[in-house]
Amino acid sequence: MLFEKKHMKLLTHLPKEKLVREGWTEYSKDGWFLYFWKEARQQAGIESRTAEVLPFFNEMYEVPADWDPQNLGPDLELAGQFIFFKAGMSEAEVDEKLAPIKLKYKSSWDGVSDANLLKCLKACLAAGFERIRADTSVNPLGNVSDTNSSLVFARHSLILDNDHSYSVGWRGDSRTMTELRDAGGFLSKADSDKKDPHTQLSYADKINLRAPWNPFSDPKVRCDYYYRKMQQDNCLHTVVSVTMDFVTAASFPKLEDLIGGLLGGRKLKASETVESPPAELKSKMCNVRVRGKDIVRFADSQQLYLVVLFGGFFDTQARQRGKNTGDNDKSFPEVAVKQIPVNGILGSVTFVRVFHGLTENEGFTALWNIGASKRPERDACIAFAGEENIGLSLWNELRKQYRATTNSMPLRARWTGSGGKKMADPLDVMSVKTPDGKKLY
Numbered sequence: 001m002l003f004e005k006k007h008m009k010l011l012t013h014l015p016k017e018k019l020v021r022e023g024w025t026e027y028s029k030d031g032w033f034l035y036f037w038k039e040a041r042q043q044a045g046i047e048s049r050t051a052e053v054l055p056f057f058n059e060m061y062e063v064p065a066d067w068d069p070q071n072l073g074p075d076l077e078l079a080g081q082f083i084f085f086k087a088g089m090s091e092a093e094v095d096e097k098l099a100p101i102k103l104k105y106k107s108s109w110d111g112v113s114d115a116n117l118l119k120c121l122k123a124c125l126a127a128g129f130e131r132i133r134a135d136t137s138v139n140p141l142g143n144v145s146d147t148n149s150s151l152v153f154a155r156h157s158l159i160l161d162n163d164h165s166y167s168v169g170w171r172g173d174s175r176t177m178t179e180l181r182d183a184g185g186f187l188s189k190a191d192s193d194k195k196d197p198h199t200q201l202s203y204a205d206k207i208n209l210r211a212p213w214n215p216f217s218d219p220k221v222r223c224d225y226y227y228r229k230m231q232q233d234n235c236l237h238t239v240v241s242v243t244m245d246f247v248t249a250a251s252f253p254k255l256e257d258l259i260g261g262l263l264g265g266r267k268l269k270a271s272e273t274v275e276s277p278p279a280e281l282k283s284k285m286c287n288v289r290v291r292g293k294d295i296v297r298f299a300d301s302q303q304l305y306l307v308v309l310f311g312g313f314f315d316t317q318a319r320q321r322g323k324n325t326g327d328n329d330k331s332f333p334e335v336a337v338k339q340i341p342v343n344g345i346l347g348s349v350t351f352v353r354v355f356h357g358l359t360e361n362e363g364f365t366a367l368w369n370i371g372a373s374k375r376p377e378r379d380a381c382i383a384f385a386g387e388e389n390i391g392l393s394l395w396n397e398l399r400k401q402y403r404a405t406t407n408s409m410p411l412r413a414r415w416t417g418s419g420g421k422k423m424a425d426p427l428d429v430m431s432v433k434t435p436d437g438k439k440l441y
Helices: 003-011 027-041 044-060 090-100 114-128 178-181 247-250 256-264 317-321 378-387 388-407
Strands: 074-079 081-086 131-132 157-161 164-172 225-229 242-245 287-290 293-297 301-309 333-335 345-355 364-368 412-414 419-424 429-433
Touching: 003 081, 027 090, 027 114, 044 114, 081 419, 114 131, 164 247, 164 378, 164 388, 178 345, 242 247, 242 388, 247 301, 247 345, 247 412, 247 419, 301 388, 317 333, 345 378, 345 388, 345 429, 378 388
Parallel strands: none
Antiparallel strands: 074 081, 131 225, 157 164, 164 242, 164 301, 242 333, 287 293, 287 429, 301 345, 345 364, 364 412, 412 419
């Protein structure tokens, strides 16, 4: 028995983790499959691409016996073109019925044919991602050529004269400036082709972006911008995301993601608070000295680079606002570029975050690490602008922004779902030490 088009509704509602092996990794075949599939599976366009999707499923998995169109299980029915659970079942009941199902493998992930996996992932890319064409003939960094896309970030721009308008933003990265210089600046993962002299592999090679089954292995595909429809944000691999607001940028990585990783994906219980944390978290929490007492809190060190952009790029926030209105507006100040050259990286702010609790709503206090930060430099701004007068004007503007940011710390902020938001009452922190005694602040 083979999967048919009528099985698509069941496949797209099946919890995506049911389709991969235990212990899958982000850049394995199954990890890449999940990246594309989770964007496409709830999009109507995937149902018209069964000829591309089903050969992969039929090579990889056996059809559950209850899904046999000639002998459907008691909870299933054929309604129109698709087999699904009987009308009247709630979403919770459907989830409960699907939870025990685990498709049996016909093939291993390592053994599945490159051709079938590529066809499936290309179908997911077409259904689950919005493609924004880039024109590299005008600008090697990839100007957006789609005239329907927003190109101007006037609300974020520094306009120094009629001919010089720059957009200023923040990009998080743990690498040093020397390492970024060696890498050629900020590049999208798909464009990270510099070879390791020891292995002769690039970063793109190492994470399977050049594997023949990966759609982004094709330079004609990866040269464009991609917007993830389900997540409503930029593709993680073909663009460099830049946040135009420091407080928003400082909110990443989000606390819920950090805790989720430490807890293996399980959610906190109501009884698990910062005063009574689960054992998995307590061993990772820091000793924080505030004025008059010692407390234990979750803390980390982050670094944001101050970057300058020019030309026309994809305005992610404008795209989000175009699709979300009113209470559903989840837009936040972010744009997508193809790369940021080294000379466009003009400063950095290193800071320690001390989280007030174990939920996003309680926020964090950001503490400036002055010794590890790097102010914008006069000569670097002149080199970027290519003209002394404009470079000096840019330097003065960046110094103002840098001072305004660092002078605001310590600041308390939280993630709101559509950006970072400042809060009152930051912690009065004297020192922060990791469980093994390393001083963060």
